[in-house]
Amino acid sequence: MRSIRLWAAACLAALLTGCAPKQEVNPICSGTIWPDDQGVHVNAHGGGVLYHEGVYYWYGENKSDTTSNAMVGVMCYSSPNLTDWKNEGVALAVEKNDTASDIVQGCIIERPKVIYNEQTKKFVMWFHLELKGQGYGAARSAVAISDTPVGPFRYIGSGRVNLSRLPFDMTDEQKAILDTLDAAHYPVEWTPEWRKAVEEGLFLKRDLPGGQMARDMQLFVDDDGKAYHIYSSEENMTMQIAELSDDYLSHTGKYTRMAAGGMNEAPALFKHKNTYWMITSGCTGWAPNEARMFSAPSIWGPWTQHPNPCVGPKSEITFGGQSTFVLPVPGKQDTTYIFMADIWRPEHPSDARYIWLPIQFKADGTPVIEWKEQWTLN
Numbered sequence: 001m002r003s004i005r006l007w008a009a010a011c012l013a014a015l016l017t018g019c020a021p022k023q024e025v026n027p028i029c030s031g032t033i034w035p036d037d038q039g040v041h042v043n044a045h046g047g048g049v050l051y052h053e054g055v056y057y058w059y060g061e062n063k064s065d066t067t068s069n070a071m072v073g074v075m076c077y078s079s080p081n082l083t084d085w086k087n088e089g090v091a092l093a094v095e096k097n098d099t100a101s102d103i104v105q106g107c108i109i110e111r112p113k114v115i116y117n118e119q120t121k122k123f124v125m126w127f128h129l130e131l132k133g134q135g136y137g138a139a140r141s142a143v144a145i146s147d148t149p150v151g152p153f154r155y156i157g158s159g160r161v162n163l164s165r166l167p168f169d170m171t172d173e174q175k176a177i178l179d180t181l182d183a184a185h186y187p188v189e190w191t192p193e194w195r196k197a198v199e200e201g202l203f204l205k206r207d208l209p210g211g212q213m214a215r216d217m218q219l220f221v222d223d224d225g226k227a228y229h230i231y232s233s234e235e236n237m238t239m240q241i242a243e244l245s246d247d248y249l250s251h252t253g254k255y256t257r258m259a260a261g262g263m264n265e266a267p268a269l270f271k272h273k274n275t276y277w278m279i280t281s282g283c284t285g286w287a288p289n290e291a292r293m294f295s296a297p298s299i300w301g302p303w304t305q306h307p308n309p310c311v312g313p314k315s316e317i318t319f320g321g322q323s324t325f326v327l328p329v330p331g332k333q334d335t336t337y338i339f340m341a342d343i344w345r346p347e348h349p350s351d352a353r354y355i356w357l358p359i360q361f362k363a364d365g366t367p368v369i370e371w372k373e374q375w376t377l378n
């Protein structure tokens with residue numbers, strides 16, 4: 001009898017908790033300090049988010065107080081709801097002692113992104129790597145792999161991209177022009193002639209033997225499981241979009257150029273109702289500038305430029321930030337797309353802030369990003 005009473009009491013308690021008002025969802029406040037589970041500001045800059053088995057994993061650059069160089073590596077934070085973040089520690093650590101390593105402490109690791117490969121069941125991280133002591137000259141892409149989302153990721157290697165390959169969609173006419181391009185014809189940079197030659201592939205041609213440069217980058221996995229690497233190439237003058245192999249660990253050699261000569265950085269890509277959208281920034285280093293937006297019916301283009309998607313105060317400088325990722329969050333009725341950007345603080349890199357804003361869509365499908373002091377995901 002006693003056990004029945006206990007059981008009934010337990011059921012009643014469960015019922016009551018089940019009916020209790022839902023826990024308040026925390027608002028998202030861009031530009032403020034975002035404390036993690038230890039009360040410390042999230043340190044995951046230039047980041048991206050992976051949703052895996054009910055948990056969001058946020059990966060980003062660990063920035064120290066005095067330098068933007070990589071002193072720690074790539075951080076991982078996890079969350080069930082996108083507002084409560086648990087510090088999962090260093091997902092990919094820099095090498096402290098091995099000075100021969102590409103990722104020795106003091107190198108530059110930027111814009112890490114992680115995707116999950118359904119076939120191999122591995123988590124694959126790509127990031128922009130600059131070798132220690134070489135400024136931004138190396139312009140390499142690096143890859144690492146892990147069995148679990150939180151790591152530790154094992155560093156595989158780095159290099160330039162798509163050696164000796166021409167874009168798959170270059171026409172014979174474009175190839176003929178490329179043949180004639182010669183840096184010696186343009187002793188002075190930034191002249192209209194030089195800009196035209198850059199647009200036509202001056203740097204692409206220069207880099208054929210060693211591979212294409214790749215700096216600010218993004219990864220995108222399409223509905224069919226194919227993954228793409230999108231990066232600022234050709235001295236940051238032209239974007240390239242390259243296909244990754246089925247295991248996501250290398251490039252297949254198939255790539256296209258996008259917005260040739262347009263000087264785009266910080267690409268963030270998403271697909272909405274069969275249209276591919278890309279938000280980028282201009283090239284002004286850590287200083288914010290006006291966001292750009294492009295759309296295409298296929299990842300391979302043709303890409304069309306649209307006006308700045310941002311509206312509201314400081315929309316002409318992306319609210320003081322620079323794009324880093326767009327996160328689709330499936331909801332009860334619709335998917336919410338979150339535009340993620342970084343407010344850099346080069347004089348105090350770890351104090352850089354985050355902008356997360358919902359993307360709204362006009363009746364014709366065009367994305368709009370409106371500044372909101374705070375908003376709630378529900």
Ligand code: GAL
Nearest residue numbers: 110216265266283284285286
């Ligand atoms: C930005 C770029 C950042 C970082 C910075 C260095 O334009 O988006 O990732 O490379 O330049 O100045």
